[in-house]
């Protein structure tokens with residue numbers, strides 16, 4: 002057993018959600034480790050500063066984590082706190098990634114001043130989201146609605162809704178709940194309608210590979226069901242090329258030693274969607290993810306990815 006660290010610096014983005022999540026991690030670590038000195042080191046990432054274009058055009062997911070990884074390498078912090086859904090499927094071997102705590106509600110949430118659900122929106126209503134994943138699934142289910150880009154952090158997006166720019170917006174329930182905005186949620190989108198993003202609602206902690214003392218400090222806070230879900234969903238994402246450029250989603254459910262995983266791949270306009278599910282022993286988490294990825298590629302996912310590649314070329 003390595004000697005546990007006595008001083009921990011946590012690198013984080015400075016959005017309100019990132020800070021709320023980081024404070025949660027800091028408080029949890031302190032409560033189990035009296036005497037541990039925890040310091041929060043805030044920083045801005047490219048994903049926070051480039052707001053005028055969709056993420057898919059700015060360079061995808063790594064944008065929210067790169068600066069935090071640099072802080073780890075330069076030993077300005079020992080750990081970085083991320084939303085798992087912002088972490089690319091592949092991370093450099095210099096880093097280790099672990100889940101922290103139990104998963105928050107993974108579903109997407111419908112937020113609107115005047116309407117209680119997507120079903121209640123009149124034809125032509127404007128729905129805000131910049132996620133290709135949400136757009137694909139919701140266009141396919143609600144062809145009469147309009148979808149308009151909506152970027153910025155959670156507080157900014159709510160302000161744009163309140164300013165009247167949209168009839169409704171879709172956000173992750175997890176972020177709203179962690180920020181204390183649960184009351185703004187009118188409806189939770191069932192996974193049958195909208196499969197969430199890979200890792201949605203899961204907190205991730207990154208540290209330098211080989212820091213056994215940090216790994217030992219974090220181990221008591223790893224929830225097995227959350228860990229298996231993250232592994233299955235991310236293994237699926239690796240096969241299905243889960244980046245911001247491809248509308249994909251996956252959601253694992255763990256109970257009684259079994260893991261069920263449902264996932265989809267689609268075109269942003271919702272005209273093509275392939276969707277399926279697998280189930281097996283939790284110990285097979287990553288294998289189940291890969292199996293479902295291969296299955297969806299064979300069911301038409303490969304053509305969808307090829308069409309997207311042509312469109313982006």
Ligand SMILES: NCc1[nH]cc(CCC(=O)O)c1CC(=O)O
Nearest residue numbers: 084086172173175176201202203
């Ligand atoms: N892409 C931004 C982002 N990254 C994580 C969350 C919410 C928290 C989570 O899903 O873990 C959000 C906001 C949103 O999509 O509404």
